[in-house]
Amino acid sequence: MSIRVEALTKVYGTQHAVDNISFTAGPGVLGFLGPNGAGKSTTMKILTCFVPQTSGAASVCGFDVSTQSLEVRRRIGYLPESNPLYLDMYVKESLGFVAGVHQVPDAAKRIKDIIEQTGLGPEQHKKIGQLSKGYKQRVGLAQAILHDPEVLILDEPTSGLDPNQLIGIRQLIRDLGRSKTIVLSTHIMQEVEAVCDRAIIINKGKIVADDTLAGLTSANPGRTLEQIFINLTNF
Ligand SMILES: Nc1ncnc2c1ncn2[C@@H]1O[C@H](COP(=O)(O)OP(=O)(O)OP(=O)(O)O)[C@@H](O)[C@H]1O
Numbered sequence: 009m010s011i012r013v014e015a016l017t018k019v020y021g022t023q024h025a026v027d028n029i030s031f032t033a034g035p036g037v038l039g040f041l042g043p044n045g046a047g048k049s050t051t052m053k054i055l056t057c058f059v060p061q062t063s064g065a066a067s068v069c070g071f072d073v074s075t076q077s078l079e080v081r082r083r084i085g086y087l088p089e090s091n092p093l094y095l096d097m098y099v100k101e102s103l104g105f106v107a108g109v110h111q112v113p114d115a116a117k118r119i120k121d122i123i124e125q126t127g128l129g130p131e132q133h134k135k136i137g138q139l140s141k142g143y144k145q146r147v148g149l150a151q152a153i154l155h156d157p158e159v160l161i162l163d164e165p166t167s168g169l170d171p172n173q174l175i176g177i178r179q180l181i182r183d184l185g186r187s188k189t190i191v192l193s194t195h196i197m198q199e200v201e202a203v204c205d206r207a208i209i210i211n212k213g214k215i216v217a218d219d220t221l222a223g224l225t226s227a228n229p230g231r232t233l234e235q236i237f238i239n240l241t242n243f
Contacts, residue, residue: 010034011032011034011055011066011067011068011189012065013031013051013064016054016064017029018059018062019062024212026213029051029214030064031208031218035186036185036190036205037204037205038189038191039192039206040208041194041207047212047213048163054073055068056081058086061073068159069158069159083159084160085151086161087162087165089167089193093136095135095136097135099123099133099134099139100119100133103122103150106151110155122153125180126150126177127173127176128146142173157188158189159189160190160192166178174199182203197233200233201221206218206219207224209236211240216240217236
């Protein structure tokens with residue numbers, strides 16, 4: 009398993025943002041769902057070594073997020089919810105910078121391929137600050153996958169994309185999920201049905217469901233995924 013999470017807890021003040029959660033994940037697309045404030049981003053930040061947990065353990069590709077953060081970062085691609093980008097850099101320049109950080113071999117060819125994969129071609133010569141929200145999102149995704157990581161953590165990767173762009177990016181995520189372990193958070197149930205093999209639903213820091221999509225629907229006959237989500241999280 010590429011991701012192992014055991015009894016993971018994050019406390020802010022007196023609030024348990026993540027409350028004793030455990031799960032594992034291997035290749036495929038795992039949907040990470042939950043209402044606002046459920047603890048999704050906090051879990052993702054712990055997995056990517058951006059914030060330390062209060063207790064419990066997490067590892068990525070066998071490396072502990074607390075004690076082996078460099079090894080984890082080498083193997084993980086992360087698109088944070090806020091998608092922080094260097095707005096004064098040109099698209100290609102920013103990808104060159106990220107390729108340098110990760111010492112990507114044959115960087116020019118890799119950048120060309122990634123620009124093609126993420127549909128950035130028409131905008132590649134612009135400054136990032138001049139891009140529309142959807143194209144900025146593509147740059148964030150391109151940066152996350154540039155070093156060909158085994159594990160991808162994507163926090164609401166399709167927010168801001170128009171319906172045409174959505175199809176392309178969801179297809180890309182599905183393709184990447186054939187060989188990589190992807191954890192993807194989203195509020196769009198249609199997206200979960202389109203790209204995820206399995207879903208974890210988290211509410212108030214706790215896991216309230218962890219199953220394949222087929223498993224979730226057969227355990228809740230006659231209910232849509234949206235109804236299942238509301239039923240499990242609306243208390
Ligand atoms: N740095 C922080 N300091 C204090 N509380 C925090 C901090 N970061 C997150 N929290 C709290 O932890 C809880 C979980 O937040 P988190 O961002 O993980 O939720 P989320 O599931 O990603 O929500 P959303 O869907 O709105 O993005 C929230 O109540 C939030 O206010």
